[in-house]
Amino acid sequence: MAVNFSLKSREDLQKARSESKAQMVADDCRILICAGTGCLAGGSQEICDRFTELSKDVKNVSVEFGKEIAHVGVKKSGCHGFCEMGPLVRIEPMNILYIKVKPEDCQEIFEKTILRGEPVERLVYEIDGVKYEAQEDIPFYAKQTRLVLKNCGHIDAEHISEYLAVGGYSAIEKALFDMKPDEVVDVVEEANLRGRGGGGFQTGYKWRQVARQPEKIRYVVCNGDEGDPGAFMDRSIMEGDPHKMIEGMMLAAYATGAQEGYIYVRAEYPLAISRLKTAIAQAEEMQLLGDHILGTDFSFKLHINRGAGAFVCGEGSALTASIEGERGMPRTKPPRTVEQGLFGKPTVLNNVETYANVPMIVENGAAWFKSIGTEGSPGTKAFALTGSVNNTGLIEVPMGTTLREVIYDIGGGVKGGGAFKAVQIGGPSGGCLVDADLDIQLDFDSLKKRGAMIGSGGLVVMDENSCMVEVARFFMNFTQNESCGKCVPCREGTMRMLEILERMVIGEGKEEDLDMLEELGHAITDTALCGLGKSAALPVLSTLANFRDEYIAHINRKCPAGSCEKLRSYVIDADACKGCSKCARNCPVEAIDGVIKEPYQINQEKCIKCGACVDTCPFGAIHIAS
Template identity: 70%
Template sequence: MIINSRKELEKQRKAASEEIKSYNCRILVCAGTGCIATGSQKIYDEMKKLCADLEGVTVEMEKDVPHIGVVKTGCQGICELGPLIRIEPYHYQYVKVQLEDCREIFERTVLKGEPVERLFYHKGEKAFAKPKDIPFIAKQTRVVLENCGNIDAESIDEYIASGGFKALAKAIFDMKPDEVVEVVDQSGLRGRGGGGFPAGRKWKQVARQPEKVRYVVCNGDEGDPGAFMDGSVMEGDPFKMIEGMIIAAYAVSAQEGYIYVRAEYPLSVARLKMAIAQAEEYHLLGDKIMGSDFSFHLHINRGAGAFVCGEGSALTASIEGNRGMPRVKPPRTVEKGLWEKPTVLNNVETFANVPNIILKGVEWFRSIGSEGSPGTKTFSITGAIENTGLLEVPMGTTLREIIYDIGGGIKGGGEFKAVQIGGPSGGCLITPHLDVGLDFDSVKKYDAIVGSGGLVVMDEHTCMVEVARFFMSFTQRESCGKCVPCREGTKRMLEILERIVKGEGKLEDLDQLEELAEMVRSMALCGLGKSAPLPVLSTLRTFRDEYVEHIVEKKCVSKTCEALRSFKINPEFCKGCSKCAKNCPVGAITGKLKEAYTINNDLCIKCGACKDNCAFDAVYIEA
C-alpha cells in the first residue's frame, strides 16, 4: 500500500474502519511487557488456535460462523491484575486470565456474548464488567494513552482507522512549518521527560538556526526505577509517537531522526521497528511523505542502560558512538546537538501529545491541566498501593485523587507516609502535600520534581533514611564521573547514609549531608547531577526525626534497617521445638527442647532465618 495524498489516506482509513467493523467479535489481549511476563502470549496463541479451529468448539450455533479477530494491544493499565483481555463489542474486561480460562471465554463470551463474571474486576462483593466502570480506569483522562489497550499495537491500519496521521496530513498540506511551531508553542506543551521545558520554545530555537542540517531525536531511555510510561507508549501506540516526530521534523525542516531506546526494552524496540517498516511501506515515512516534497527518515539507536544517557548531551554523544557523558553548556542541544547540528530533543510522551494538539487545537489542549502546565501527564504508580499500574491524569491533579480515588488507597488499609515522585532524582511528598496539584511548578517548592512520572507510594512500614540511601546508591552508581561535585559528592553522601542505617552515624553527619547536598545541587555539570540530592534534602526536611532516631537511639521504628533490628523470642508462643536454633547459621540461639529458647543478640547476624522458620510466630523483631 502506498499513500500519496490526503485522499488516499482517507480512503485507507475508511477501508481499515470497515475491516474492524466487519468483526462480530474482537478479542483484545494485552501484550504489554507486564502481561507478557504473566503469560499473555500463551493466552493469545490459545485464542488464535480456538478461532482457527471452530469445529473443535462444542457450541450449538444458531447463525453462521462469526468473523472473529484476535489482536495484541498495548498496556491496558491495571498491570497487577494481568493477564488482561477485553472482548468487543461487549466491552468486557477480564483480569487474571489463565490459559485454562480461554475455552470458557471463547465458548461463552466470544460465541454467545455471555459474560464470565468470575473474571471481572472485583472490589469486595461488587463486580466491574467494563473498563469504564473500574475506578482505576474510569477516573483517568487518557490522551496520550487513548489507543493503548484499544487497538492492535502492531497494525498501522488500526492506527489509521483511529484517526492516525490526520494531524500529519493537516500539518503538511494545510500549514507552513512556522505555523506548526507556533501552534505547539501556544499550546504550552512542556517536555514530559522531567525538566518541563516548553517544547514550542525549543522547536523555535532549532528552526531559526542558520545551519540547515537538523535532527529530531526522541528520548526513550526511561531509566527511573519503577517507571514504565514511555515504554508502554512505545509498546502500545508506537505510531502516535512516530507521527509526532514526523510533525516536529516538518516544523523545523529536519530530514533525519533517531529514537534512543534502552536495550532493556526489547518489546519497545521490536514494535518500533515494525511501526517504522509499516509507515515506510505506506509512504507515511521516508521520501516524499504522502506525495509531498517533505522527506524524513527515522532510525532506532539502542542504549546500554546508562541512567545519565537520559540527559540530552549525554544521549546525543551515545548516538554518535561516544561514551554517554554530559558536556558543558552552552552551546545547547538546540544549537549544537547531534553531530553538532541543531537538534529537537523531546521524550516519547512529549511527541505523542503533538498529533492531538495539531488536530484539536491550542484551546482544547489548554482546557486540560493547569495554567502553567497544560495537558495530561502519564504516571506509573507502584509500592504500597492497592492498584499498581499505568495511569494518565490532567496536570494539576492532586496526590489524594491519584492515590485514593484512582490507586484505591494504601495496600492492606495501611497509613500513607510518603510518595517518592520523580524517581531517584526526585523527592518525597508527605501527608500535608496530598492536596497539592502535581504539575511542574508546584512540586518544586517541596524539593521535588514531576520527573518522567514515577510514583512510589510508601506506608508507615517504610524507613525514610533507607529510602534516601537506596536512591543515593542508585544515582551514585549511575554517575558518569565526569564532574567532581557529582562523582565525589554523591559518594560521600552515600557513605554517610550507609553509616547512619548501620547505627554508626553522628549528629554532625546531618549538617554535613545538607552541606554536600546543596553543593552537588548547585555545582554538578548536568541536570541529573543537580537533582541527585533531592531525595536526601526532602527526607531530611520532612523526616529529620527518623535520622535523629537512627543516630541517637540506634533504632529504626519501621524495622527496615537490618543492623538496627533485634530478634526476640516470645516465651509465651515458643514451643521449644528447636527449629530456630537448628536454622541459625551462627549458633546464636540456645535452649532446651519443650522450653522457650533465647537469642544472643551479640552473636546474631540479623539474617532472619529464625523468624522465617518459626511455625508458631514466636520470633519477632524489636526496633
C-alpha cells in the same frame, strides 16, 4: 489486518484510513490480549495463541449481543495499564475486561462470551462486593483521562492499519496540506505543551529556537531512554501505540525543517525496539516515511539507536553524544542542543510522551489542550504507580490531579490497609512527598515549590514499613553507580553521601553526618554539570527535611520501620513461647538459649540478625522489637 497501499497523495491517505476502518469494523468480535512487557511475562502469548486456535473455524454463529459473527479478530495490543491484574483480555464490542487470565481460561471465555454473549463472572474485576464487567466502569479506569494512552490496549500495536482506522496520521495530513511550518510551531507554543521527560521546558519555544537557526541541516531526536527505577510510561507508549509517537516526530520535523530523526531507546526495552522497527518499516512501505511524503516537498527518515543502559544518557547532550558513537557524557552549555545538538546541528529533543501529545494538539487545537489540566501545566500526565498500593500500573490523569486522588481513588489505597507514609516522585531525580502533601496538585509548578519534580512520572508509594534512610540510600546508590564521572561534584559528592548513608543503615552514623549530608547535597545541586547531577541529592535532602527523626534514630542504632537488617533486634515473647527449642536448633550461631518447655531467650551480642528463628518458630513467638 493488512492494508496494502502506496500513499502518494492526501486522497490516498484518506482512502487507506477509510478502508482500514472498514476492516476493523468487519471484526464483529475483537479479542484484545495485552501484549505489553508485563503481561507477556505473565503468559499472554500463550493466551493469544490459544484464542487464535479457537477462533479459526468460527463462522456465522448466532450470539446474544445482536449479530451473526462473520469474523473474530484476535489482536495483540499494548499495555492496558492495570498491571496488578494482568494478564488482561478485553472483549469488544461488549467492552468486557477479564483479569488474571490463564491459558486454561480461554475455552470458557470463548464458549460463554464469544459464542453466547455471557460474561465469565469469576474473571471480571470485583471490589467491595461489586463486579465490574465493562473496563471503563472499573474505578481504576473511571477516574483517569486517557489521551496519550487512549489507543494502548484498544488497537493491535503491530499493524499500521489499526492506527489508521482510529484516525492515525490525520494531524500530519492537516499540517502538510492546511498549515505552514510556523503555524505548527504556533499551535504547540500556544498550547503551552511542556516537556514530559523531566523539567517541563516549553516544547513550542524549543521548536521555534531550532526553526530560527541559520543552519539548514537539522535533526529531530526522541529520548526513549527512560532510566528511572519503576518508570515505564514511555516504554508502554512505544510498545502499545508507536505510530502516535512517530507522527509527533514527523510534525516536529515539518515544523522545524528537519529531514532526519533518531529514536534513542534503552537496550533493556527489546519489545519496544521491535515494535518501533515494525512501525517504521510499515510507514516506509506505505511511503508515510521517506521522500516527498504524500506527494509534498516534505521528506523525513527515521533511525533507531539502542542505548547501552547508562542512566546519564537520558540527559540531552549525553544522549546525542551516544548516538554519534562517543561515550555518553554531558557537556557544558552553551551552546545548547537547539543550536548545536546531534552532529553539531540544531536539534529538537523531546521524550516519547511529549511527542505523543503533539498530534492531538495539532488536530484539536491549543484551546482544547489548555482546557485540560492547570493554567501553567495544561494537558495530562502519565504516571507509573508502583510500591505499596493496591492497584499498581500505568495511569494518565489531568495535570493538577491531587496525590490523594491518584493513590486512593485510582490506586485503591495503601496495600494491606497500611498507613501511607510517603511517595517518591520522579525517581532518583525527584523528591519525597508525605502525608501533608496528599492534597498537592501534581503539576510542574506545585511540585517545584515542594522541592520535588514530576520527572518522567514514576510514583513509588511507601507505607509505615518503609525505612526512609534506606530509601535515600537506595536512590543514592543508583545515582552514584550511574554517574558518568565527568564532574567532581557528582562523581565525588555522591560517593561521600552514599558512604555516610551506608554507615547509617548499619548503625554506625554520627550526629555530624546530618549536617554533612545537607552540605554535600546543596553543593552538588549548585555545582554539578548536568541536570541529572543537580538533582542527584534530592531524595536525600527531601527525606532529611521530612523524616529527620528517622535519621536520628539510626544514629542511635534503631530503625523505626524495622527494615534495616543490621539494626533489628529479635525478641521472644515469653507468653507465646512453648519451649520447643526449634529456634535454638536452627540458629546458625547458637545465639538462642533456654530449657525445654520453658521460654527461650536470644543473646543479642551473638545474634547476626538473619531471621532464621522467625521462619522456624511454629508458634509465631519471635518478632522484631519495636
